[in-house]
Amino acid sequence: MFLSVFDVFKIGIGPSSSHTMGPMTAAGAFLDLLRHSPSAQAAASLKVSLHGSLAFTGKGHATDRAVAFGLLGWVPADIDMTRAEGELAALAEECVLRHAGLPPLAFDPARDIVFDFGQPLPGHANGLIFAVHDRDGRELFSETYYSIGGGFVMTAAERDRPKAIDPYGSVAWPFPFRNAAGMLRMARESGLTIAEMKRENEAQLRPHADVDADVNRIWAVMSDCIDRGLSIDGELPGGLRVRRRARRIHEQLLAEKLRNFSQPHGASDWLSVYAMAVNEENAAGGRVVTSPTNGAAGVVPAVLRYYLDNCHGGCRSRVPDFLLTAAAIGGLIKHNASISGAEAGCQGEVGSAAAMAAAGLCAVLGGTPEQVENAAEIALEHHLGMTCDPVAGLVQVPCIERNGIGATKAVAAASLALRGDGSHFMPLDNCIEAMRQTGEDMNLKFKETSLGGLAVNLPEC
Numbered sequence: 001m002f003l004s005v006f007d008v009f010k011i012g013i014g015p016s017s018s019h020t021m022g023p024m025t026a027a028g029a030f031l032d033l034l035r036h037s038p039s040a041q042a043a044a045s046l047k048v049s050l051h052g053s054l055a056f057t058g059k060g061h062a063t064d065r066a067v068a069f070g071l072l073g074w075v076p077a078d079i080d081m082t083r084a085e086g087e088l089a090a091l092a093e094e095c096v097l098r099h100a101g102l103p104p105l106a107f108d109p110a111r112d113i114v115f116d117f118g119q120p121l122p123g124h125a126n127g128l129i130f131a132v133h134d135r136d137g138r139e140l141f142s143e144t145y146y147s148i149g150g151g152f153v154m155t156a157a158e159r160d161r162p163k164a165i166d167p168y169g170s171v172a173w174p175f176p177f178r179n180a181a182g183m184l185r186m187a188r189e190s191g192l193t194i195a196e197m198k199r200e201n202e203a204q205l206r207p208h209a210d211v212d213a214d215v216n217r218i219w220a221v222m223s224d225c226i227d228r229g230l231s232i233d234g235e236l237p238g239g240l241r242v243r244r245r246a247r248r249i250h251e252q253l254l255a256e257k258l259r260n261f262s263q264p265h266g267a268s269d270w271l272s273v274y275a276m277a278v279n280e281e282n283a284a285g286g287r288v289v290t291s292p293t294n295g296a297a298g299v300v301p302a303v304l305r306y307y308l309d310n311c312h313g314g315c316r317s318r319v320p321d322f323l324l325t326a327a328a329i330g331g332l333i334k335h336n337a338s339i340s341g342a343e344a345g346c347q348g349e350v351g352s353a354a355a356m357a358a359a360g361l362c363a364v365l366g367g368t369p370e371q372v373e374n375a376a377e378i379a380l381e382h383h384l385g386m387t388c389d390p391v392a393g394l395v396q397v398p399c400i401e402r403n404g405i406g407a408t409k410a411v412a413a414a415s416l417a418l419r420g421d422g423s424h425f426m427p428l429d430n431c432i433e434a435m436r437q438t439g440e441d442m443n444l445k446f447k448e449t450s451l452g453g454l455a456v457n458l459p460e461c
Contacts, residue, residue, distance in 0.1 A: 125340070
């Protein structure tokens with residue numbers, strides 16, 4: 001199924017695309033579904049149950065708040081947190097949802113959002129069920145949603161028949177590659193780069209000029225997020241008492257630059273501080289772009305900012321080529337494996353992000369399509385098996401630093417690929433399949449439940 005660059009890179013809020021943005025989107029979708037239900041006018045109350053990883057790490061990821069925001073009518077891309085917080089406080093007092101086209105619905109967020117720690121729902125590790133009841137407590141209508149990573153949401157029926165719900169219908173894509181082998185073949189036959197092919201596909205949905213303009217807007221949000229993260233100190237919310245570090249490290253790097261002090265590992269420091277700035281903002285619930293998820297949101301922006309600020313010849317006009325190439329790789333990974341930490345572990349999040357960033361950087365540094373594919377493969381290969389183990393369900397430890405390390409791996413992968421001619425032993429498609437199999441076989445406790453790994457190995461106080 002075709003994934004637009006604007007499906008891969010979505011503007012939203014932290015701390016999680018699957019645990020915050022997805023449930024918020026699902027809540028709004030349920031209200032729309034309810035409005036068209038014959039049961040709507042008899043509805044008197046609403047309840048929500050969270051299952052699997054949404055239950056186990058939902059508090060740390062603010063899933064209950066996200067559901068409430070969605071039921072209040074907010075969507076991730078344009079939520080005004082000041083207004084939304086005020087409305088949430090009023091809802092906690094009144095315990096009634098009021099929407100046009102629906103009767104008043106009794107809903108107490110503290111009571112009617114239930115964290116179900118039993119068996120996950122069958123369709124995905126991130127499941128939630130919305131149900132409305134009449135005045136006598138009889139269930140009138142319900143729907144099950146799965147938050148499948150990167151802010152994407154499916155109903156249970158859609159999960160069972162994904163081929164039937166292509167949102168783009170019967171669009172005839174000029175370059176309909178479904179795997180890396182097909183992508184490279186089409187590049188050879190057309191003489192186009194991966195970014196050029198992706199741009200032609202996107203042009204089936206909007207004019208060419210709008211494609212680059214809208215991609216540049218995505219970069220503007222990413223860049224603003226870096227800048228905010230570099231400017232703020234303080235403690236991150238959630239109870240772990242983790243302090244922001246990006247601003248202090250950035251100030252150190254700037255001071256060293258003014259003194260012409262040359263650090264032998266300075267490049268990795270700049271990459272890390274850019275990535276950490278984004279993920280500290282994400283952990284604080286700030287405005288971020290899924291890249292391809294919130295938990296991995298720092299890798300792609302860090303590598304792109306590094307290219308623009310620190311690579312000789314870094315060119316602002318190449319930003320769309322970077323992001324279009326990265327989106328092509330992200331789409332292949334999502335289509336053929338997973339970008340969900342709850343489904344594949346952190347290899348599906350930071351691993352995918354590193355592959356995307358490596359491909360984008362290789363492309364703008366003059367790499368051939370074969371070298372770009374090689375860069376993505378190297379980066380993904382060296383994240384295989386990485387577990388998702390957020391301490392206390394918060395995307396802070398080890399997630400913030402992990403984005404910094406993912407960014408440095410991405411640059412190393414692009415550099416290695418550019419040193420070769422694009423030929424290599426392990427194809428990207430095989431690496432993606434290995435990731436899918438690894439995620440499938442990974443124990444549930446290592447997949448965003450905070451039941452294993454670093455999440456249960458805490459320092460003694």
